[in-house]
Structure formats: C-alpha cells, structure tokens
Amino acid sequence: MTTPTLPENGEHLLARATAILAKGSQIEIRNLVRSLYPAEAAFVLEALEPEPRASLWRLIPPGVMGEVLIELNVEVATALLAITDRKDLMAATEQMGADGMVDLLHVLPEPLLSQVMESIGVHNRNRFEQALSYREHTAGGLMSQDVLTIRADVTLDVVSRYLRLRGRVPAGTDSLIVVDRKDSFQGVLAISQLLTHDPHTKVSELMDTKSPGISYKTPSRDVAALFERRKLLSVPVLADDGKVLGRITIDDILDVIREEADHSLMSMAGLTEEHDMFAPVVASAKRRALWLGVNLLTAFLAAWVIDLFEDTIQQIVVLAVLMPIVASMGGIAGSQTLTLVVRGLALGQISGGNARGLLFKEISVGLLNGLIWAVVVAAVAGVWFHNPHIGILLGAAMLINLVCAAFSGVAIPVLLQKIGVDPALAGGVLLTTVTDVVGFMTFLGLATLFLL
Amino acid sequence: MTTPTLPENGEHLLARATAILAKGSQIEIRNLVRSLYPAEAAFVLEALEPEPRASLWRLIPPGVMGEVLIELNVEVATALLAITDRKDLMAATEQMGADGMVDLLHVLPEPLLSQVMESIGVHNRNRFEQALSYREHTAGGLMSQDVLTIRADVTLDVVSRYLRLRGRVPAGTDSLIVVDRKDSFQGVLAISQLLTHDPHTKVSELMDTKSPGISYKTPSRDVAALFERRKLLSVPVLADDGKVLGRITIDDILDVIREEADHSLMSMAGLTEEHDMFAPVVASAKRRALWLGVNLLTAFLAAWVIDLFEDTIQQIVVLAVLMPIVASMGGIAGSQTLTLVVRGLALGQISGGNARGLLFKEISVGLLNGLIWAVVVAAVAGVWFHNPHIGILLGAAMLINLVCAAFSGVAIPVLLQKIGVDPALAGGVLLTTVTDVVGFMTFLGLATLFLL
Numbered sequence: 001m002t003t004p005t006l007p008e009n010g011e012h013l014l015a016r017a018t019a020i021l022a023k024g025s026q027i028e029i030r031n032l033v034r035s036l037y038p039a040e041a042a043f044v045l046e047a048l049e050p051e052p053r054a055s056l057w058r059l060i061p062p063g064v065m066g067e068v069l070i071e072l073n074v075e076v077a078t079a080l081l082a083i084t085d086r087k088d089l090m091a092a093t094e095q096m097g098a099d100g101m102v103d104l105l106h107v108l109p110e111p112l113l114s115q116v117m118e119s120i121g122v123h124n125r126n127r128f129e130q131a132l133s134y135r136e137h138t139a140g141g142l143m144s145q146d147v148l149t150i151r152a153d154v155t156l157d158v159v160s161r162y163l164r165l166r167g168r169v170p171a172g173t174d175s176l177i178v179v180d181r182k183d184s185f186q187g188v189l190a191i192s193q194l195l196t197h198d199p200h201t202k203v204s205e206l207m208d209t210k211s212p213g214i215s216y217k218t219p220s221r222d223v224a225a226l227f228e229r230r231k232l233l234s235v236p237v238l239a240d241d242g243k244v245l246g247r248i249t250i251d252d253i254l255d256v257i258r259e260e261a262d263h264s265l266m267s268m269a270g271l272t273e274e275h276d277m278f279a280p281v282v283a284s285a286k287r288r289a290l291w292l293g294v295n296l297l298t299a300f301l302a303a304w305v306i307d308l309f310e311d312t313i314q315q316i317v318v319l320a321v322l323m324p325i326v327a328s329m330g331g332i333a334g335s336q337t338l339t340l341v342v343r344g345l346a347l348g349q350i351s352g353g354n355a356r357g358l359l360f361k362e363i364s365v366g367l368l369n370g371l372i373w374a375v376v377v378a379a380v381a382g383v384w385f386h387n388p389h390i391g392i393l394l395g396a397a398m399l400i401n402l403v404c405a406a407f408s409g410v411a412i413p414v415l416l417q418k419i420g421v422d423p424a425l426a427g428g429v430l431l432t433t434v435t436d437v438v439g440f441m442t443f444l445g446l447a448t449l450f451l452l
Numbered sequence: 453m454t455t456p457t458l459p460e461n462g463e464h465l466l467a468r469a470t471a472i473l474a475k476g477s478q479i480e481i482r483n484l485v486r487s488l489y490p491a492e493a494a495f496v497l498e499a500l501e502p503e504p505r506a507s508l509w510r511l512i513p514p515g516v517m518g519e520v521l522i523e524l525n526v527e528v529a530t531a532l533l534a535i536t537d538r539k540d541l542m543a544a545t546e547q548m549g550a551d552g553m554v555d556l557l558h559v560l561p562e563p564l565l566s567q568v569m570e571s572i573g574v575h576n577r578n579r580f581e582q583a584l585s586y587r588e589h590t591a592g593g594l595m596s597q598d599v600l601t602i603r604a605d606v607t608l609d610v611v612s613r614y615l616r617l618r619g620r621v622p623a624g625t626d627s628l629i630v631v632d633r634k635d636s637f638q639g640v641l642a643i644s645q646l647l648t649h650d651p652h653t654k655v656s657e658l659m660d661t662k663s664p665g666i667s668y669k670t671p672s673r674d675v676a677a678l679f680e681r682r683k684l685l686s687v688p689v690l691a692d693d694g695k696v697l698g699r700i701t702i703d704d705i706l707d708v709i710r711e712e713a714d715h716s717l718m719s720m721a722g723l724t725e726e727h728d729m730f731a732p733v734v735a736s737a738k739r740r741a742l743w744l745g746v747n748l749l750t751a752f753l754a755a756w757v758i759d760l761f762e763d764t765i766q767q768i769v770v771l772a773v774l775m776p777i778v779a780s781m782g783g784i785a786g787s788q789t790l791t792l793v794v795r796g797l798a799l800g801q802i803s804g805g806n807a808r809g810l811l812f813k814e815i816s817v818g819l820l821n822g823l824i825w826a827v828v829v830a831a832v833a834g835v836w837f838h839n840p841h842i843g844i845l846l847g848a849a850m851l852i853n854l855v856c857a858a859f860s861g862v863a864i865p866v867l868l869q870k871i872g873v874d875p876a877l878a879g880g881v882l883l884t885t886v887t888d889v890v891g892f893m894t895f896l897g898l899a900t901l902f903l904l
Contacts, residue, residue: 006690007664007682009674010800018805040681047801049809160647169644172685174626191643192621195612212459222461228710229492230459231703233624238458250702251683254709258680261713262795265720269791270784277796278806281813285820288788292825295784299777300832306773313765313772320765320772321758324779324888325751332722332747336740339721343714344729348462349499353470354730357501361733368737373744380752436776 010043017044021052033059042071045080049278054083065092070103075276077107090115099144102131139223140216142256143237143246146170149179150203152186157199159189172249174233178207184242185213213238216245223248224256225348264346267424268339270294294429302327302436309444312452318385319447322394325377326443330401330435333369337362337409338431342424345417359410366406370399389451397443401435408434462495469496473504485511494523497532501730506535517544522555527728529559542567551596554583591675592668594708595689595698598622601631602655604638609651611641624701626685630659636694637665665690668697675700676708677800716798719876720791722746746881754779754888761896764904770837771899774846777829778895782853782887785821789814789861790883794876797869811862818858822851841903849895853887860886 008016020028033056036044041060045053045068057080060068065088069077081089093101093108093116101116108116117125127145134140148169150159159176163169175188187209197206213236214223226232227250234249262273270291275284306313306323313320341358344350350358374395382391412430413423460468472480485508488496493512497505497520509532512520517540521529533541545553545560545568553568560568569577579597586592600621602611611628615621627640639661649658665688666675678684679702686701714725722743727736758765758775765772793810796802802810826847834843864882865875 006667006670007678009671010677010681011803014800014803015805018803022805037682039683043681043799043801047796047803047806049806163647164649167648169647171644172626173644174624191647192623192625194647195615195621195643196619197616215458218458218461225462226459228706229462229495230489231491233703250706251685254680254702254706257706257709258713261710261717265713265717265795266791268717268720269788271788271791273795277792277801277810278813281816281820284813285817285824288785288817289821289824291788292781292785292821293828296777296781296825296829299780302776302780303773306776307770310769310773314769317762317766317772320769320775321755321762323772324754324758324776324892325748327776328751328754328884328888329744329748333740333744336721336723336743339718339723340729343717343725344499347495348466349495349729351463351466351470351499353467353474354499354501358729361730361736364733365737365740368733369741369744372737372741373748376745377748432780436780440776 013040014044014047017056018048018052021048021056029056029059033061038064038067039071041068046073046076046277050079050280053080053278057083062088062091063095065089066096066100066104069107070100073276074107074274075279079276081107081109086112099127099131099146101128102141105132134216137220138216139214139218139220139237139248140245142220142223142252143216143248144170144252145246147177147236147244147247148173149177149183149244150189152178152180152202152204152207154203155199156194156197156201156203156206159194159203160199170247172234172251174249175208175211177236177244177247178203179244183244185236185238185244187211188236211235213242213244214248215240220256221260221346222348224253224260227253228257260346264342264424267422268342268428270425270428295432298429298433298436301433302440305437305440306444309440309448312444312448316390316447316451318387318390319444322381322390323440323443326394326397326401327436327439329373329398330405330439331432333366333402334405334409334431334435335428337366337406338413338427341410341413342427345413345423350414355410355414359407362406362410363403366402367399370402373402374399390447393446393450394443397439397446400442401439404438405431405435465492466496466499469508470500470504473500473508481508481511485513490516490519491523493520498525498528498729502531502732505532505730509535514540514543515547517541518548518552518556521559522552525728526559526726527731531728533559533561538564551579551583551598553580554593557584586668589672590668591666591670591672591689591700592697594672594675594704595668595700596622596704597698599629599688599696599699600625601629601635601696602641604630604632604654604656604659606655607651608646608649608653608655608658611646611655612651622699624686624703626701627660627663629688629696629699630655631696635696637688637690637696639663640688663687665694665696666700667692672708673712673798674800676705676712679705680709712798716794716876719874720794720880722877722880747884750881750885750888753885754892757889757892758896761892761900764896764900768842768899768903770839770842771896774833774842775892775895778846778849778853779888779891781825781850782857782891783884785818785854786857786861786883786887787880789818789858790865790879793862793865794879797865797875802866807862807866811859814858814862815855818854819851822854825854826851842899845898845902846895849891849898852894853891856890857883857887 017032020032045056089112175190177188178186180186187207188211189203189207193206216237234247236244237246237248239245259273266273341350377398378391378395381394382388408431413427416423416426469484472484497508500508541564627642629640630638632638639659640663641655641659645658668689686699688696689698689700691697711725718725793802829850830843830847833846834840860883865879868875868878
C-alpha cells in the first residue's frame with residue numbers, strides 16, 4: 001500500500017520553483033509551469049525576484065495568463081503586462097468570461113482595453129459593460145453573472161432534467177436560485193434537497209424562502225461578514241426591484257477576508273497589500289518616503305516640545321536620559337489599545353453603544369498598568385541616579401502618559417472612522433504624536449515645576 | 453413591487469441589539485434572540501459589555517448554546533460558561549455532534565467534561581475520542597468526520613438513489629469522496645457532474661483522480677493556503693495509509709484565514725485574537741503588563757545608552773532635543789520593513805531563496821530614503837539651531853539608522869522564524885531595541901567625536 005501523494009505547502013513549492021528556475025533546464029521549467037494552478041503560479045510569481053519572475057512568466061501559456069493575472073496583486077500584474085506580447089494578451093483575454101475580464105480591467109493598459117472590447121461578441125460585451133457598471137468592493141463587483149435560476153412550481157425531476165440538458169452548472173453551485181416570472185428572487189433550493197428528496201416533490205415545498213438576498217450595492221466587507229455570521233456558501237445578488245443579477249460564492253469571500261485583514265496589518269505600517277514585495281527600489285522608496293515624511297513632522301513636533309525645556313535639561317541632564325522612557329511606554333501602551341480598536345472597527349464590533357464602555361475600560365487598564373510600572377520605573381531611576389525625586393517625577397509622568405495613551409487609543413480611531421478616514425492608516429501617526437508630546441511635556445514640565 | 457428585505461450589516465445589528473437590550477422589553481429581546489444565527493449571536497455577545505452580555509446570554513435557548521459557544525472567542529466563552537446553569541449546559545452539549553463537542557472541549561470545565569463524556573452514546577464517544585486525538589491547528593482538528601463516500605464502480609443512478617435513501621448529505625457537500633473496498637481514497641465526484649450527466653454513467657468515468665487529499669497532520673495554515681491556491685471547496689483528510697478520515701470544507705477555512713490574519717495584526721501589538729475586548733480591567737491589565745515590562749527593558753537600555761553620553765549632552769543640550777528624531781525615524785522605517793516581512797512569512801512567500809534579495813532591496817530603499825530625509829533634517833535642524841554641523845550629524849546618524857532598520861527589519865523576523873519564535877510577536881520589540889540603541893549611539897557618538 002503506497003501512501004497518497006500529498007500537495008506540498010507554500011514554502012516547499014516556492015523552494016522547488018526557485019531551484020528549478022535557478023538550474024534553468026527548460027524542460028523542467030515547462031513541467032513546473034504545467035503543474036501549477038493559476039493561483040499557485042501567481043503565488044510563486046509574487047514571491048520571485050524580478051528576473052526569475054520574468055522568465056517564469058514568459059513560459060506561461062496565453063490560455064492561462066488571464067487567470068494568473070487575476071490572482072496577482074495589482075502591481076505585479078501591471079509589471080508583467082508590460083513585458084507581455086500584445087498578441088498573447090489578446091489571446092489570453094479572449095478566453096476569459098465577462099466576470100474575469102472585469103477583474104482584469106484595472107490592470108489592462110488603455111489601448112489594449114479598447115481592442116479587447118471590440119473583439120468580444122455582443123453577448124459578452126453586454127455582460128461586460130453591465131459588470132463594468134458596478135463599483136469595485138461592492139456585491140456587484142464581487143458577483144458572478146453566471147447564475148442558474150429555476151421556477152418554484154416545477155418538480156425536482158424537471159429541475160434534474162433541465163440540469164442534465166444544460167450540461168453544466170456554474171462553479172460552486174450549492175443551491176439553485178428560485179425566481180418568479182419577472183425574474184424576481186423568491187428563495188433558494190439547496191442542492192442537498194434536490195439530491196435527497198423524491199423527484200416528484202415540487203420546488204416550492206423544499207425551497208428556503210428565508211435565505212437572504214443582498215443588494216448589489218452592499219459593500220464587500222459587509223458581504224463577507226454576512227457569510228461569516230450566517231455560514232453561507234453562496235448568496236444571490238439583487239437589483240433594487242428584487243431581480244436576480246448574479247451570485248457571490250464563498251470562494252470569492254476568502255479573498256475578501258484575506259485582503260481585508262491584510263489591509264489592517266499593512267495600513268498600520270503605512271503600506272498597502274497591493275504592492276509588489278520586489279518592486280523597484282526607487283518606486284518602493286518613493287512610496288515609503290511619504291510615510292517617513294509624515295512621521296518626521298511628528299518627530300520635529302516632539303523635538304520642539306523638548307526644546308521648550310532646554311534650560312531645564314541644561315541644569316539636570318539626567319532628564320534627557322530618562323525622557324525617552326516616558327514617550328516610549330506611552331507609545332507601546334497606546335498602540336495596544338489602538339490595535340484592539342482598529343480590529344474591532346474593522347469587524348464592525350465597535351459602535352456608539354459600546355465605545356464609551358471600551359474607553360472607560362481602557363483608561364482603567366492604563367491607570368492600573370501606569371501605577372504598577374510607575375512604581376517600578378520610579379524605583380529603578382531613583383536608585384540609578386541616587387535621586388528619589390527624579391524617580392517619582394518619572395513615574396508620575398509615565399502614569400499620566402499611559403492614561404492619555406489609552407484615551408487616544410480609543411478616541412482617535414473612533415473619530416477617524418466617523419469622519420471617513422481609515423483608522424488603521426492614520427491612527428498610528430496621530431497616536432504617536434499624542435504620546436510623544438504628552439510624554440515629553442509632562443516629564444519635562446513636572447521637572448521644571450518641582451526640581452528647579 | 454416591494455423591494456426585498458436585505459440583511460443588516462454588523463454595525464446595524466449591534467446597534468439594534470444594544471438598543472433592544474437597553475430598553476429591556478422581554479418580548480423584544482426574545483424576538484431578537486430567536487432571529488439571530490449562532491454566529492450572529494456570538495458576534496453580538498463579543499461586542500457587548502459584560503452586563504448586557506450576560507442578560508442576552510441568559511435568554512439563549514440551551515438548544516443553540518453549544519453552537520454559539522463554538523463561535524465565541526475562548527475568553528468570552530469561558531466567562532459565559534461560568535454563569536451558565538449546569539443542566540442547560542448538559543442539554544446544550546448533548547445536542548452537538550462529535551466534531552462540535554471537540555470544538556467546545558477547550559472551554560468546557562473539567563468536571564462537566566467527564567459528565568458529558570459519560571452521557572453520550574458509544575458511537576458518539578468513539579467519534580469524540582477519535583476527534584480528540586488530533587492536534588488543534590491541524591487538518592485532523594479542523595475536519596468533520598461526517599463524510600459521504602461512494603464506490604467507483606457504481607452508476608450515477610445508484611448514487612442518486614443511495615442519497616435519497618440516506619435522506620441527508622453533510623453540510624457543504626460539493627463533491628462525494630470515492631473510496632475502494634479498503635476505504636482508501638481514490639478521488640472525488642463533483643456534485644455538478646452527478647447533476648449534469650446521464651444516470652447510467654459510471655462514477656469511475658467522471659471522478660477526478662487528480663484532486664488532492666491531505667494528511668491529517670497538515671497544519672491548518674497550509675490547509676488554508678491550499679484552498680486559496682487551488683480554489684478548492686472541500687478536501688478529504690487521509691490517514692497515513694490513505695484511508696479517508698474526514699473532510700474539510702471551505703467554510704472552516706474562512707475562520708482559519710480570519711484568525712491567521714488577525715493573529716499577525718494582534719501579535720505585533722503583543723495581543724492575542726482570543727481575548728475578550730471587555731475583559732475585566734485587572735485581567736486585561738495583567739496581560740498587557742508583561743508586554744509593557746518587556747518594552748520597559750528596551751526603554752531602559754536606550755536610556756543607558758544616552759547616559760553614556762551625559763557629558764556630551766551637558767555641553768550641547770540641543771543634542772537632547774534632536775536625538776528622538778533619529779530613533780523615531782529608524783523605528784518607523786524598520787517597522788515598515790518588518791511588517792512586509794512578517795506578512796510574507798505568514799503567507800509562505802519568503803524562503804531562503806528570496807530572503808537575500810529582499811534584504812538587499814530593503815537596504816537599498818533604506819539608503820535612498822535615508823539620503824533624502826537626511827538632507828531635509830540636516831537643513832531644518834541646521835537652520836533651527838543656526839548650526840550646520842549639528843544638522844549634518846543629525847542627517848548622518850539618521851541615514852545610518854535607517855539602513856540598520858532595513859537590515860534588522862528583514863533579518864530579525866527571518867531569524868526568529870528559523871528558531872521557531874513567532875516573528876509577529878517578538879519582532880517589534882527587538883527591532884525597536886536596535887533602532888533606539890543604534891539611533892542614540894550614532895547620533896550622540898558622532899557628536900562626541902566631531903563637536904566636542
């Protein structure tokens with residue numbers, strides 16, 4: 001008895017691909033390319049440095065190029081399109097359905113786009129133009145128009161014969177959508193019902209009329225949350241008048257959740273999830289420069305606060321030694337609260353109702369931790385510099401800063417969300433500004449008041 | 453024509469639940485509870501403060517308690533179990549399948565656990581003990597044992613009749629698993645094939661023998677990645693000898709991806725995704741205290757470095773004003789690189805093969821941005837303090853720190869991963885230590901060398 005061959009994990013796949021590309025045997029590379037699923041090819045391409053990436057891409061047959069492009073992040077896709085033969089690309093796009101082509105749209109260069117539009121048939125063009133009219137990051141943009149609908153007044157036997165006649169069902173079909181004469185959504189018939197019931201049963205007896213349909217305008221984020229909260233496998237997408245426009249399946253939701261979660265993580269460092277890990281140095285530097293510039297303003301603001309107390313520091317140099325501790329601890333505590341709140345906001349679990357309670361709780365936590373660590377730093381600093389007064393001031397300043405940090409960690413992201421600014425992106429900079437300014441100000445200010 | 457009623461999003465659901473709980477009409481609360489899906493109830497419970505949370509929980513019927521508990525994060529579930537009547541809990545667990553009960557295991561208190569074990573039937577107990585033997589965060593822990601298998605040598609018609617006789621198919625069945633006489637995995641028959649082909653066709657003619665099975669030992673993370681890369685809807689889980697043990701469906705993967713992505717985000721702030729947003733203040737403070745303590749060590753280390761240069765600062769106080777800029781910019785730039793690498797490692801897109809290329813690229817980016825911003829800070833500081841020398845030193849120190857930050861941002865997480873430490877958790881602290889120490893050391897060191 002042989003053990004079954006199991007698929008390798010990402011690291012192994014990547015290591016194997018890298019090794020094969022490095023050796024450069026054309027046959028082996030071709031075999032590798034042939035064995036890869038489109039999303040696997042995309043995974044490997046994203047993880048390769050520009051040179052091996054280009055050589056791998058050149059060996060991908062035009063027939064699968066389109067599907068690989070859809071899976072790639074925007075920047076990598078754009079870079080690869082630039083080195084792709086125009087004819088290959090036309091061949092690639094022609095093989096794709098309307099939904100796939102829309103996904104490709106935002107990476108296709110303009111002249112090619114018009115050319116593609118002309119070459120596709122009328123039926124496809126209508127679908128394509130329809131698909132184009134939906135906004136990205138909404139149910140309309142996510143859905144597939146490839147939908148199977150049935151009527152409520154037929155028997156399961158009729159449905160089965162219809163399916164056999166049709167010869168195919170759309171990928172990921174877990175249920176058939178039931179509509180009336182006007183194509184309006186009535187409910188869904190689970191495939192499992194179709195399979196397990198007597199063929200003479202009517203659809204109307206088995207269909208689920210409580211299963212939700214969603215508006216094409218629903219934001220992707222809300223669609224994903226609905227799938228998670230209701231354990232859905234697919235959901236029909238409806239027009240304002242209740243007509244069925246398309247269908248979203250759970251595999252589309254996987255991507256939404258991955259992107260959404262990545263978005264919070266990357267935004268908090270001023271990055272985006274759509275960038276190429278191996279983007280050219282100048283392009284990467286340019287993008288990050290802005291973030292560094294914004295943070296530099298914060299740093300200068302903090303420096304300006306310190307400068308206000310130049311005379312105090314001149315007289316007690318030890319203050320300069322200890323002041324970063326106050327700012328740093330505030331920043332750490334604040335970013336814990338901030339991260340908690342950013343995640344809560346992304347999940348929709350923070351609203352007006354509980355924000356106040358959360359604020360109160362976080363401030364209490366800040367106060368308690370402030371007290372504990374204030375005692376510790378006061379003792380350490382007091383012993384270190386043989387000066388209990390400095391220790392006490394340090395502890396007091398830290399306590400104040402930790403409470404401010406907790407307050408800002410809740411208030412800043414909630415306010416940003418309210419005014420429509422991404423709290424994950426802007427929250428960290430604003431928070432650090434507060435904790436730096438408050439940290440330096442209280443410590444040096446208290447020292448000026450009490451030690452001079 | 454009325455527009456269809458569409459499901460509300462998380463914020464609205466939460467706001468409505470909060471309002472109903474606040475008003476306190478028992479009928480309305482009961483209606484709310486009845487309308488909630490288990491995962492919806494969990495979503496609302498997690499977002500509520502302890503008091504309304506408890507009152508909502510008390511109204512949830514024992515029949516759905518188990519399913520709600522599974523959906524809750526560990527801490528919230530544990531807290532609610534503590535206030536749950538023992539009899540209700542027994543009723544709740546009895547209604548769950550073996551797989552569900554395993555999911556509950558890590559939150560059930562020990563005495564109750566034994567009681568539950570005794571009360572369940574032999575068949576369920578065997579399944580339950582089997583399920584217990586798999587490790588969490590592996591395919592075995594993720595899978596459901598509720599599987600439908602068929603033989604390759606029968607016709608579709610036989611399969612259809614078998615399904616009707618059985619009367620139910622497991623949730624999320626997109627394909628039937630084909631096994632031989634010894635229960636060994638042969639391939640899968642897509643439901644779509646079953647639906648669209650002539651009933652007299654044999655399973656062997658239609659089954660997909662290339663579709664993968666995975667070992668029960670496969671880590672959850674790799675299982676999720678496989679679903680994403682191969683666009684799977686379900687995958688059979690196999691024993692070492694190729695026997696089918698169970699099946700993982702894409703809806704389980706949704707949770708894995710959500711948790712995994714949340715894990716990176718939360719770990720980078722020293723938090724975990726399994727904690728209650730409204731945990732008691734003392735418990736929260738205790739957990740965060742450790743993180744603050746670790747960071748305090750870093751801060752004291754930085755202070756000690758500054759202390760080495762007390763004499764220098766005494767003579768040129770402006771240094772104290774400007775030194776946080778160097779440390780802060782290093783921290784920001786470094787955490788950009790760190791985040792990029794932590795995400796790459798989590799996705800499996802960074803291996804020995806490309807780490808060197810990434811290191812080189814990040815250092816180049818750091819160098820370029822260092823040069824740009826060094827000129828800016830040099831100019832600003834030079835003008836501000838009417839001292840070009842200090843400006844030049846500041847720029848030089850920042851340049852050095854940004855390059856160090858880029859190097860550490862790649863090297864630290866890659867090394868941590870290699871020695872089996874979570875790079876998301878430990879990476880940030882180590883990185884800040886480097887950027888603080890290097891930042892203060894170079895700026896104050898250069899000043900001591902050239903300005904005194």
